[in-house]
Amino acid sequence: MFLSLxxxxxxxxxxxxxxxxxxxxxxxxEGGAPAAYADIMFVFTMIDRLLLEWAGPAAVLRRIGPVKLHDFVLCGEPLEVTGTVGRVTPAAAPDGRPGTEVEVEIAFVQGERRPVTGRGHVWLPA
Known part of the structure; x- marks a missing residue:
């Protein structure tokens, strides 16, 4: 996606x-950034969207974080939010249903830069 002003x-x-x-x-x-940049709510919303679109409507988002902001997420540049499945472990949903917890490594990519990296945890039904 192109991150517009x-x-x-x-x-x-x-x-x-x-x-x-x-x-x-x-x-x-004037504040030292090259251009207007995304706020932290936008960053977390994009992580939420990546995880739940990947996992589907039956998934439960368990946790986002830790998240590291290395640089500005700038407007006027293409933005890609990617994820790679890391650890997969048996887990129970908050209501006790059995399933799997998946840890996903997340990276925002803007050209050669990776302004944000982090993790997210999603519960998937059995």
Missing amino acids: QRLIMVSGANRDFAPTHIDNEAAR
């Missing part, structure tokens, strides 16, 4: 986070 403004409005660095390129540059 319009998308960042829409996300900021939805999150009620109107910090100028998230919606104005000039304000971001």
